[in-house]
Amino acid sequence: MTTELPTGHEWQPQHLRLAVTAAGVALWAWNVDTDLLTMDARGFQLWGMPWSDKVTFEELSSHIHPADRDRVRAAFAATRAVLGDYETDFRILIGDEVRWIAARGQGEDVGIVGRTMFGVFLDVTGRKQAEEGHELLAGEMSHRVKNLLAIASGLTTITSRSANTTQDMAVELIGRLTALGRAHDLVRPLSNGQGVAALLGDLISILLAPYDDLGAFKGRIRVAVERTGVGETAATGIALVLHELATNSMKYGALSEQTGTLDITSTTEADQILLTWLERGGPSVGAPDGPAGFGSQLVNRTVSGQLGGSISFDWSEGGLIVTLRINRDRLAL
Template identity: 75%
Template sequence: MIADGTAEIPKAHAWDPDHLRLAVTAAGVALWAWNVDTDAFTMDERGFELWGLPWRAEVTFEELSAHIHPSDRDRVHSAFAATRAVLGSYETDFRIMIGEEVRWISARGQGEDVGIVGRTMFGIFLDVTGRKQAEEGNELLAGEMSHRVKNLLAIASGLTAITSRTAPNTQDMARELTERLSALGRAHDLVRPLPGGQGDAALLGDLLSVLLAPYDDMGAFKGRIRVAVERMGVGENAATGLGLIIHELATNSMKYGALSAPTGTLDLSSTATDDEVILTWLERGGPEVESPNAGEGFGSKLVRRTVAGQLGGSIAYEWSTGGVIITLTMRRDRLSS
């Protein structure tokens, strides 16, 4: 009993070797000893399990090195050779290969020969695979978010610059720019994980339907826009470009085509080959259509460049008397990326 009345824990009991072993096992710690003269390693059973080796009395440093990831091997050799000169504690993280499995190991100990006994240094190995995978996931997510933001800012900057040169006044510029950016937003909202290993994508039919929904109830009846396309995923990059294309085509139709008439209709359908997806935009019931004589405007340039550059395809216009027919040909691999 100590002065304050609490019971004193016997030192022998607090540091009982069996209890210490239980604590080491519970923490997932592997113990190692390294003879600095012979380079021989001895490890406990947990150490051999961690390295994927059958237990034996000792293992050479070279035998362990054969399991270190080739990209980390030289760094680990240098790190262990330098540990005797390190002041204080050290920690070295590296990868090892267990067949096809990659594990992250953290080697920890005391440098400057602290605690060396009979030319042997002591330390521990920890399996830090989970932590490293989490760190890599966070870095990947941060990089992806940075990439997406930069892409969107570049698109917004380009749209602003070109729209400012073509819009007759600030009101039209603000309206056109807002509509185009809204189309981008609607497309990105649909990008989500799909089942069956299809990746992060929007379904083509969903994407087209959402992009065209604002135009569907602007006439005499609802349902005048019909979408019938194959079920396939559209990747995030393609969704951005396709969103801009559909917005430009719908805007032109509202100004000059079938969607400018109360009873006009728009049908989108698709046919496909192994390598291509062909989207047909068919307008009917609008004013009489004539082939444009003026030079190519920004919207037309945007559509043509996006189809060719981003989707690896082409666009063709047929100015029929019944209404314009637009054929978008897109590479399947580009559409899904």
């Protein structure tokens, strides 16, 4: 039966070859008695092998990824018992390069001619890499959702213990969760090995922006820190700490005054980055009496656990000074 082309010309062998080449298809023939394979030039190119009249299945399978080799050998051996079309995907190694190959054909001796079976190889590396990317993304999203739920659960427990009324609890909990939300809005890959979430200065500025709008003038909160990347875990920890400090400042410190100011700067000390929180223009402050509240416990636990550092408070005459030490290796996590 002859298939007509749209132009009215008949299919010719060269037309078929052009179509096969354009589709990136490599042709193979397998003699089921001698176990020899014959491939076209595209097949040898796909496998990264020099062209030859014939190649043994053993020679070809030596290029298959060790983790897939036994499975592929078993699949090829079983093709004669498989009714109809079959397809198997596997990896091959070409030096340090990994390629994904799809082998397709017909089993149970369908179409066998002169003891030879026929099929094709396709390079499906792009599709497999996309699938792996989707799986990684799904796994990452699942991981982040679980982390956020765990953090939200912990914050709810802590806030319920420290709040005097349900209204206070709602206000404090919403504030803490909002701070976390603003931190996670910044999560994105950064270039040049700077981290995988956000730049430190951007993170601090966005987290404190709502407090800057509550004074007599905009710009009373100033951020001048080094350009460095912050990872997802560290961003969460920093968001919680800054929210607690800013909330306390709004209640008792410099941010409670319309003209009070807050400066956040950074310096480097050995393997740590030091963030300095400097309040000025507020009421006189002093160290709190009695044991630390749950907010302070949360801050200390976050700094020592997630950030691998420490936090200290200086209740100076001019205003509160907080020194936050963060392990630089933890900052990128």
